Amino acid sequence: MPPGEERDRSGSAWSDVPSVEAVGSPPPVGAPASPGGLGPEGGEAVSTGGMLRQIARVFKENKLAVAGLVVIVLMILFCWLGPVFYHTNQTNAQEALVSSTAENAPPGGQNPLGTDNAGFDILGRLMFGGKNSLLVGLAAAILGTAFGALYGAVSGFFGGWVDAVMMRIVDTLLSIPFLFLLIVLAVIFHPTAYWLIVIIAFVSWLVPGRLIRGETLTLRTREYVQAVRAMGGSRRRIVLRHIIPNAIGTIIVNATFQVADAILLLAALGFLGLGIQPPQTDWGSMLSDGVTYAVSGYWWEIYPAGIAIVLVVVAFNFVGDALRDSLEVRLQQR
């Protein structure tokens, strides 16, 4: 659970905003959303323009969210563009040693952040491992949230015994301490990066599933859903075109927190030696390798990866908090 389970916004940037409507730019005349226009039929597709504007406003008002977004973008650039400018060998220790000073070399000179116990340059390795950490974190969160949203929408929409059975399954999986579940899955399916995405998604779809189910319970009583039903719209159409698009705010907010949690879960697996296997690596595995040597005084082998994890996770939490604030304002406007 993210730390900012905030309902009080008296201290947030919103308190000095008299009316959210007044701040936003007025909708252009004749916009598709205006009544009588050729826009989407009632409730069919959320006017994403309004939502994007809302999100843009959140970032304008909330400095922490901007900082979070900047950190995320910089980290992605660092991991994917960094290696273009900073060449290091990260898969062959023999070759890596040719360009490195030595194994366990302190920061400075050829290796700005030092080298690890195998002689890999740590700055280069931070980019190399970061790719895996960010990719698995993002992919697992998106996969988990997408599945959870669909599951929750179906469960909430059908109700009755279908709902009861589907939710008991979620309850059960939620009461298994997730790290035990992850370890069992990681041992049974020897993990590659792709399997790790699936395994982490398997643990992280539960919370969004429950959230979206709750949201669906209120959405399905709305007039537009009843109207589609009366007109003979199929259940599939109602769930995919009406319920999920209208719950998209909750889904996006939750996905943001899920990315942070997925990165932490991957790091935990990496620490236990069940993460991405050599010659590939991730930030958690880097930490795990570094811990043994940090005790011998090679402090530079744990700080870079440790700081990277904390920075990225805090950044995603800041962005998620800001998005949730905007969503709550949106709900109040209804």
Add this chain to the structure above:
Amino acid sequence: MIGFLIRRVIQAIVVVIIVMLLVFLLGHIIPGGAARAALGPRASKVAIEGFNRANNYDRPLIVQFYLYLKNLVWHRYLGYSYHFNQGVTNIIEERLPKTLVLVGISTVLALIVAIPLGVLQVVRRNKPVDYILTGVSFVFYAMPPFLLGTLLILYFAIDTHVFSVEAPQGQTVGAILSDPRALVLPEITLAAITIASFSRYMRSSMMEAMTEDYVRTARAKGAGPRRVLFVHALRNALIPIVTLLGLSIPAIVSGAVITETVFNYPGMGLLAVQAAENTDIPLLLGTAFVATLATVAGSFIADVLYAVVDPRIRYASR
């Protein structure tokens, strides 16, 4: 209250049954089969057939499930660990109390620290203390426990020798408790993450309580600010914390896995990691099953406490 208890017990039993089914299925979908996992990739065909016969793996799946349930419920048999050469139940029985001690103390510690912190943030809301504590809790929430544990070891055990590098290694719970110097760092590590989320939750719960009508009424009838804060607001703000406690138990038990690994604490978490390292599937599934049982029991106790503290829950469930 009786009705609420019965409903809650049935719910817990359903969860346990589904978990048993899941554990059984997971034990059967191992690629290459359970025999290969236990005996290794170079085991002979005869050895595998013998293993399958001894473990009933050659019987129909339904019969296997029946035998598994019968053994589990009647004989508390969770399988045999080929690595430790012992019954899984025996090994877990020895380790479980140690994890309960670790988790119990750290949870109490987390509550003792987090509740005053949350109250302090409300009293000083939107002042520097509030912002600093908010920032600190974000960092601690984002900090992987193994990083925190390692840093604590580096500074408090290796550089300054205040505490021990390793957790107590005693055979019994009494032996572990008699070595508090070694127990401090693991407890702090496990508590830190929970403190971060508990204090955030406490802050918002307290903030909400302060806006309630009964707080205004208390002020109007002349209760002092201290009395309003601690008697009227705090007691009501604590109610959601009981639920949070129940919901956090799976996360705390997961944190114990990491903490135990960092400090080499001989509990269930370290056992699961050892089982994973040796691909000891029966032991691994056994630890996951017992950890889940403990979690279900913990959530159950939290829910009952919740109903005791807040009578509205009891009436609503009728």
